[in-house]
Amino acid sequence: MMATIPEMTTRARDVFRLVVEGYLDSGMPVGSRTLSRVSGLNLSPASIRSVMQDLEEMGLLAAPHTSAGRMPTESGLRLFVDAMMQTAEPSEQERAVIEAQARGPLEEALAATSQVLSGLSACAGLVLVPRGEPVLRQFSFLPLNHERAVAVLVGADGTVENRVVDLPAGVGPSALNDAANYISARLSGLTLGEAQVRLADEIARGRSALDAAAQGLVRRGLAIWSEDGSRRPVMIVRGAANLIDATAAEDLERVRQLLDEIEGKEEIVRLLDSARGARAMKIFIGSENKLFALSGSSVIAAPYHAADGRVVGVVGVIGPTRLNYARVVPMVDFTAQTLTRLMA
Template sequence: MGPAVPELSDRARAIFRVVVESYLRSGTPVGSRTISQLSGLNLSPASIRNVMQDLEEAGLLAAPHISAGRMPTETGLRLFVDGMMQADEPNEQERAAIERQIGQTGPIEDALAAASAVLSGLSACAGLVLVPKQEPILRQFAFVPLSREQALAVLVGADGTVENRVVALPPGTDPSALIEAANYISSELAGCTLSQAQARLTAEIGLGRAQLDRASHDLVQRGLAVWSTDGADRPVLIVRGQANLIDQSAADDLERIRLLLDELEGKEEISRLLEGARAGSATKIFIGSENKLFALSGSSIIAAPYRAREGRVVGVVGVIGPTRLNYARVVPMVDFTAHALSRLMA
């Protein structure tokens, strides 16, 4: 581990900052002549090289080639992010774009997908959203006939969300059976999750307490089952903008990009990583090999939890990109998106 920020001299801090910020902008190592032109320190290239050598020996900088300039190590990036970075808050246009995209009416999954897409577009990274792992809690239920063969099952959740699914009807279903089934779900199963409602229904039928005829009983089961089947197919992790990871600057780093894209295919492992961000109250940054999942591709994740009512964390939103991403700009952007989703779900 390298030295703490206060242990660096003012000269070393200034040179280190210029190296990191220049590298994050360009993605290329930074030489002493470039630093002498950018830093305003009035130091000769030879003096700057001496300080850079000291920073390299401290494990904060590295030289990819003997004659090349320096670039920050993962340890150096961590030091910069935790102790030296000056965050740039999203501007008015960026804030408006985020709120506009996630504020559109529709299912909450659409808002979450929009959040990952807009973050991807604004950050030039891949956007990630970990979807809440929760079942809706029943408050009210209704069947709306569509035809002789189909009805629309409408579920109102305890949090006020409304979802609907098309249900196939048994041949010869009477409209009164639709009403009876919906009334039974609303009156007897309100306050239950879908799995709890199915378990209670099975128990009530087994004990002979479910006052339903065969047709209504079948409709209740169909109405509950369509959500449980659908829920099993919902993605836990939404990823948008993988193409942003393959840009002109990545031309010399295609193997790293290939590894990263392979890692993005393993959604389960990334989901477990993001689950770690659920426990915190602030935005988390995972840099490169700090997490074994990205030890080979040298990638970073910036992730922030978002909340529902009563401040309960329900998911995580973030971005993934190369370790040289613009942390000062992207960290506040992810944080703002998490707060916008929290307001939407409150």
């Protein structure tokens, strides 16, 4: 049975922490001679080997066949992350880089944020996008020329999205104005699907005051978002190439398995959904989740919220179990906070 922190001696805790930190830093097992040179430990290699053996019997460390050193087991990593890890907050520069991406149209901001999170963490960045169609609050058309206009949709959650739409021949500023005013006044508070149903009903009953040109614009304006919504990916993945690093060359089968798992997005979406339901940071280490039983991977994920406090999505990273948890955990948390501010 795995030990807990109170059950470990001070000496065992010190050795365990140094082994885990050394392994996470280098990706290699840590030997007793290496630890004996650490300032402040004051233990001989023989004493350290004895402590390592005890930690191995507790299920916290393991000894690969090819090395005399030790590395943490998944249970050991879980104990370290939950009870011993001292996190390092993102630097001012890292915070500025993350915040610089969380701007503009929501979809672009989410994609850019996952990309920068991938780069900073040296993992693959994941973002689970908000579910469902936006609820309309306001709508406007900004003409670009005689043939095209920018349709601007403001959602009830405060998000703003823009699309370029082609205009039917002969549509003038008054039709653009009428269409925008109709959507904002008559369809506000409805989802896109509900708005399309109401529009069709009012036209069929002759209750719409719109002329044919404006009716066509309303249909076109609503349809472009509905079509986008059906094609919109549920999850955005950036930086999968980061998973193939120098140390992964010796474990290509694990990397191949991990890339296959990322390609099969449906399973990872279900995993991230559990973080959405938890409403707080979640860390999945290796075979704690059956999805990663073969590849030995970890996911760090945190939900982000809409202005009304609802959890609308999840942001995180996926990488090998030996990733730098102390640095990446607060980075993911800060990114989730930044996206929450974007949604406000």
